[in-house]
Amino acid sequence: MSEKDNGYLVGSNLEKVLREGHFAVTGELGPPQSADPAIIREKAAFLKGYVDAVNITDNQTAIVRMSSIGAGLLALKEGLEPVIQMTCRDRNRLAIQSDLLGASALGLKNLLCLTGDHQIFGNHPTSKNVYDMDSLQLVHMVTEMRDKGIFQCGDEIKGQTASFLVGAAAAPFADPTAFRPLRLAKKIRAGANFIQTQLVYDVKEFAIYMEKVRELGVHKEAYILAGVGPLKSPGMAKYMKKNVPGILVPDEVIDRMTQAGKEWIGKKAADLAPEEKKARSKAWKTEGIQVCIDLIKDIKKIEGVAGVHIMAIEWEEAVKPIVEGAGLYPRPEVK
Numbered sequence: 001m002s003e004k005d006n007g008y009l010v011g012s013n014l015e016k017v018l019r020e021g022h023f024a025v026t027g028e029l030g031p032p033q034s035a036d037p038a039i040i041r042e043k044a045a046f047l048k049g050y051v052d053a054v055n056i057t058d059n060q061t062a063i064v065r066m067s068s069i070g071a072g073l074l075a076l077k078e079g080l081e082p083v084i085q086m087t088c089r090d091r092n093r094l095a096i097q098s099d100l101l102g103a104s105a106l107g108l109k110n111l112l113c114l115t116g117d118h119q120i121f122g123n124h125p126t127s128k129n130v131y132d133m134d135s136l137q138l139v140h141m142v143t144e145m146r147d148k149g150i151f152q153c154g155d156e157i158k159g160q161t162a163s164f165l166v167g168a169a170a171a172p173f174a175d176p177t178a179f180r181p182l183r184l185a186k187k188i189r190a191g192a193n194f195i196q197t198q199l200v201y202d203v204k205e206f207a208i209y210m211e212k213v214r215e216l217g218v219h220k221e222a223y224i225l226a227g228v229g230p231l232k233s234p235g236m237a238k239y240m241k242k243n244v245p246g247i248l249v250p251d252e253v254i255d256r257m258t259q260a261g262k263e264w265i266g267k268k269a270a271d272l273a274p275e276e277k278k279a280r281s282k283a284w285k286t287e288g289i290q291v292c293i294d295l296i297k298d299i300k301k302i303e304g305v306a307g308v309h310i311m312a313i314e315w316e317e318a319v320k321p322i323v324e325g326a327g328l329y330p331r332p333e334v335k
Contacts, residue, residue, distance in 0.1 A: 009146070009193065012109035013081045014053040015165045016334035017307075018194065018223045023300060024307025025328050026083065026196065026225060027051035027319050029075060031066035037074050040066075044078040046316035050323045051080075052331055053110055055196070055309070058085040062122025069103045076107060083167065084108050087116030092132035093141065093152050097162075100142065104162035111164040112196065113138040135168060136190055142166050143191030168192040170224075172200070172209040174246035181212040194223040196309040199240075202248040203298045210302050219304030226299045229311040230318045231288035233281070234258045253291060260287030289318055293325035300326075 008015055017024050027047050032039040047054050056075060058068040065071075072082035084103055086096060100111070115135040119127045133141070141152045143166055149157045168187040172180050184195060200206045206226065213219050231237050234257040241249035258265065261280045269277065296308050308326075312318045323329045 010109045010163050010165050012053070012165050013334060014083065014110055015193070017052045017332055020332070020334055022052075022307075022332045022334075023328065024223070024225060025051050025323060025331065026307065026309045027054045027316070028057065028309070028311045028313055029054045029071070029080075029082075029316065030057050030060055030313045031068065031071035033063065033065050035066060040071050040074040041078055043316045044075050044080045047319055048078065048080050049331065050319050050329060051310070052307075053081040053083050055083045055085055055112060057313075058087045058114070058116070059090060059122070060117070060313070062089065062117045062119045062124070064123060069099060069106070069108065072103070072108050073106050081110065082108055083110040083112050085112045085114055086138065087114045088131055088133050088135060088138055089116030089119060089129050092130050096138065097141070097145065097151055100145065100162040100164070104164065105160075109164060110167065111142060112167040112169065113142060113192070114169055136187055139166055139168050139187055139192050140190040147191075165193050166191055167194045167196060169198070170195050171198040171246040172206060173198070173202070173248050177209075181209065181216055184213060185216045185218045188218045188222040192222050194225060194306075196225045197227045199227045199229050199247050199311060200299065201237075201240075201253050201295065202250050203295060203302075205248055206299065207302050210304050214304050223306035224304060225307040225309045226302075226305050227309045227311055228292050228295050228299070228322075230285070230292040230315065230322060231257055232315070233284045233288075234261070256291055257284060257287055260284050285318070289321050289325070292318075292322050296322070296326040296328070 029043050054075060056068040056072040059065055068084045072084045075082045113135045119125060119129050142164060144150055145161055146163045149161045151157060170184045174180060234254055237249050237254045237257050240247050260283045264280045299305055299308060310319055310322060
């Protein structure tokens, strides 16, 4: 939080961990493509005690899922503090403000403001997008609601307002890269209290990015959490390197993943027995977790980084060994 702030804004567990100077750990929980609350409970059990808060995604990759607010309330009941995501893709400012009032009334205290993946990539590609505002404008609107008690139109909120620890996302390696520190600064100056970055696999390049962030001084105005995530296979690493914009995957990371399954190099999956496929997958996943642990240890040394955001979507059970292996367990208890 900003050095000029005194006291807590909302008193969430995440805010307290950050304000007290602990290296924060957040995770991610993807709601199901159904109304089954048991799935949320099952995933929450893997994460509870190992993260300070968990992002609840909002129709991630533009695919219909249980709402972030509904899933967030279920996670909260399981003792896991949610960070609800809110995208600009599906709602105009009227609907966003209404949803935020409801979320705050339900006791949800952390919010991540996102523009949102374009619907053409999801399972309703012909649906109409909204994009009434972008994430930068959303950050400003939410902080105005919290700090000034006004709606985006300027009308006064009559009574209790929505109050959130406000987060935003950053993509350090997206083109144009020279603009990325400035874009981050804009979000922080708009009111973002914490930042979660896109996945980081190239620590050297991330250190260069953070050097530029420190030159702007915004690392003292908001908490920056570096995004990390375990790889499941060399193929996943190669795909991300080639096809996912804004993510840098060094060749040495791909080589580590490949060598983890060296017994099977050159062999086609169709030629492997079921037990061999299982053993290869296990070897890859074990190395993917270790790569993530090593990345966290290196990232932790970079000045201005206040924590990590572990993205292990549909692999929540990987969070426990990552947090333990990185020396970040047990998580701090704050009051």
